[in-house]
Amino acid sequence: xxxxxxxxxxxxxxxxxxxxxRCDPISGHTALYWxxxxxxxxxxFLIYFQGNSAPDKSGLPSDRFSAERTGGSVSTLTIQRTQQxxxxxxxxxxxxxxxxxxxxxxxxxxxxxTVL
Amino acid sequence: xxxxxxxxxxxxxSEGALVLLRCNYSSSVPPYLFWYVQYPNQGxxxxxxxxxxxxxxxxxxxxxxxxxxxxxxxxxxKPSAHMxxxxxxxxxxxxxxxSEKLVFGKGTKLTVNP
Numbered sequence: 001x002x003x004x005x006x007x008x009x010x011x012x013x014x015x016x017x018x019x020x021x022r023c024d025p026i027s028g029h030t031a032l033y034w035x036x037x038x039x040x041x042x043x044x045f046l047i048y049f050q051g052n053s054a055p056d057k058s059g060l061p062s063d064r065f066s067a068e069r070t071g072g073s074v075s076t077l078t079i080q081r082t083q084q085x086x087x088x089x090x091x092x093x094x095x096x097x098x099x100x101x102x103x104x105x106x107x108x109x110x111x112x113x114t115v116l
Numbered sequence: 117x118x119x120x121x122x123x124x125x126x127x128x129x130s131e132g133a134l135v136l137l138r139c140n141y142s143s144s145v146p147p148y149l150f151w152y153v154q155y156p157n158q159g160x161x162x163x164x165x166x167x168x169x170x171x172x173x174x175x176x177x178x179x180x181x182x183x184x185x186x187x188x189x190x191x192x193x194k195p196s197a198h199m200x201x202x203x204x205x206x207x208x209x210x211x212x213x214x215s216e217k218l219v220f221g222k223g224t225k226l227t228v229n230p
Contacts, residue, residue: 033217042220042223043208044220045217045218048217050215056214091159091160097216102165102216104162105218107152107161108159109158
């Protein structure tokens with residue numbers, strides 16, 4: 001079946017511009033995660049969505065970062081007024097989140113963001 | 117809070133040699149532990165996971181890891197390296213409940229020499 005997909009695969013933008021990154025989770029997966037992979041910081045959790053619950057935004061590095069998930073499926077990560085330190089690979093993952101057992105996260109291929 | 121330390125950002129082995137990638141974790145509650153592999157320009161693929169069942173966990177591609185609570189370790193091993201094992205490997209920790217977010221180590225890049 002189809003895995004997690006992300007678009008675009010690569011994005012080059014100028015400092016100060018806004019960008020939107022998209023994630024399509026595996027069909028039926030109720031949990032969705034965003035992570036960031038950068039040279040300086042490694043792999044970091046950004047935000048988590050589960051069903052209709054309030055998202056866990058504890059990993060967002062600044063108020064320039066926001067994310068939404070519409071209809072419990074597709075998610076968009078938005079970075080406003082991009083800075084050079086935002087350059088990274090942004091990874092999306094999804095999982096089933098069945099109660100009582102740990103649920104594997106399946107990762108997409110990522111979006112490589114370059115801020116000039 | 118949880119954390120992961122991977123000893124050695126780069127490891128180089130000869131083809132056919134033992135692969136040992138080290139991972140130590142810190143967690144205030146019983147942890148769930150993972151090893152992921154990342155090939156160049158690809159996403160993360162789960163190699164294996166420890167979720168409180170058997171302490172010796174076998175994964176894909178001949179890899180295995182042993183959970184040692186007394187040493188807070190979860191080292192990854194493979195008896196005989198293959199050229200196709202060259203990749204970056206990430207150890208991660210999580211806990212059941214809440215967001216179940218993954219906390220990753222910095223990664224270890226494995227090079228396999230012919």
